[in-house]
Amino acid sequence: MSMTDDTPATPASLRLLPSRMLAGVAMHADRLVSEGLARADARKWHYAALVALREAGPASQAELSKRTGIYRSDLVAVINELAERGFVERAPDPADRRRNVITLTPEGLGQVRRLQELIADLQDEVLAPLSRPEREQFSGFLARLLEHHARRGSSPEQG
Amino acid sequence: MSMTDDTPATPASLRLLPSRMLAGVAMHADRLVSEGLARADARKWHYAALVALREAGPASQAELSKRTGIYRSDLVAVINELAERGFVERAPDPADRRRNVITLTPEGLGQVRRLQELIADLQDEVLAPLSRPEREQFSGFLARLLEHHARRGSSPEQG
DNA sequence: TCACTAACGTTCGTCGCACTAACGAAACTA
DNA sequence: TAGTTTCGTTAGTGCGACGAACGTTAGTGA
Numbered sequence: 605m606s607m608t609d610d611t612p613a614t615p616a617s618l619r620l621l622p623s624r625m626l627a628g629v630a631m632h633a634d635r636l637v638s639e640g641l642a643r644a645d646a647r648k649w650h651y652a653a654l655v656a657l658r659e660a661g662p663a664s665q666a667e668l669s670k671r672t673g674i675y676r677s678d679l680v681a682v683i684n685e686l687a688e689r690g691f692v693e694r695a696p697d698p699a700d701r702r703r704n705v706i707t708l709t710p711e712g713l714g715q716v717r718r719l720q721e722l723i724a725d726l727q728d729e730v731l732a733p734l735s736r737p738e739r740e741q742f743s744g745f746l747a748r749l750l751e752h753h754a755r756r757g758s759s760p761e762q763g
Numbered sequence: 764m765s766m767t768d769d770t771p772a773t774p775a776s777l778r779l780l781p782s783r784m785l786a787g788v789a790m791h792a793d794r795l796v797s798e799g800l801a802r803a804d805a806r807k808w809h810y811a812a813l814v815a816l817r818e819a820g821p822a823s824q825a826e827l828s829k830r831t832g833i834y835r836s837d838l839v840a841v842i843n844e845l846a847e848r849g850f851v852e853r854a855p856d857p858a859d860r861r862r863n864v865i866t867l868t869p870e871g872l873g874q875v876r877r878l879q880e881l882i883a884d885l886q887d888e889v890l891a892p893l894s895r896p897e898r899e900q901f902s903g904f905l906a907r908l909l910e911h912h913a914r915r916g917s918s919p920e921q922g
Numbered sequence: 923t924c925a926c927t928a929a930c931g932t933t934c935g936t937c938g939c940a941c942t943a944a945c946g947a948a949a950c951t952a
Numbered sequence: 953t954a955g956t957t958t959c960g961t962t963a964g965t966g967c968g969a970c971g972a973a974c975g976t977t978a979g980t981g982a
Binding site (some may be wrong): 613614615617618620621622623624625626627628629630631632633634636637648652655656659660671672673720723726727730731732733734738739741742743745746747748749750751752753754 | 772773774776777779780781782783784785786787788789790791792793795796807811814815818819830831832879882885886889890891892893897898900901902904905906907908909910911912913
């Protein structure tokens, strides 16, 4: 009857590995925001594209790809979904007939505002256990790490 | 020929999103360690399993799964690969014939030592831009975030 | 003892993400 | 005018996280 507390704990040498913790926290964060956005019939990429459009105006898909970090291959589907929902419009560029010009619609503007609030709440949820100043520190660290690895990375970059 | 600096910068509202930065840093970190381990013909999971075995002795696959966070479905392949390389042995448990007992071999012990050094170096590379005390802070934040989300998570947990 | 349930290892399949390859059309460049 | 590059697009790869289901074996209660 006596149980010897058989809880199989992850060894500390694994549990405390920064790269592992990083992956774990990123996963939880990703799940939180993805599920939150799903409740609004949206995805991370929708938000990224919409924000980029609002911030910098109409753009070609190639430009959007660079601004958001979404691969141009994957961007196709994102724009499709946003266009279906009436948040953006895809039109051929008369000046360069290879390109499409993606434009934010009024409905899209409304949506990005809604999503922005939602996302802000979700970030709070992600960082819940940290105090305000700690969140600043943490974000600062992340930004520095990101910048560092973005430079050295021979990889095509992504976010 | 003046160029209006057409560098398409990611808007700050995206670039500074914690969840996004988290994903980005985690990706870079993961790539670094994965590539590093690949050079030693190993993967993250190999290391996780080997460490868990060294730390807590021989175990069934179910137990290993809980200790390492590797799904039992995926663990099968990991043990296969480790067994192929002679680092572990998989034997049926005479006490419970449903189970396999996974045991670390002497070669496995050597390998886990090698990998541990390698991993330590790779962690340094990941955290390169941070000073020692900053790394401590950062790791502390990660640990707190992880613990927080592990509790509330109805998700089966993973690292 | 006998049905019921639960655990174990395993296989197969799914979903999403990062990423590559290739292609036709259009645009630049020599 | 020929060669190269860019753009949007389709298809596909590799991997990590995860679920479903199955046969086998162990425990559990009537």
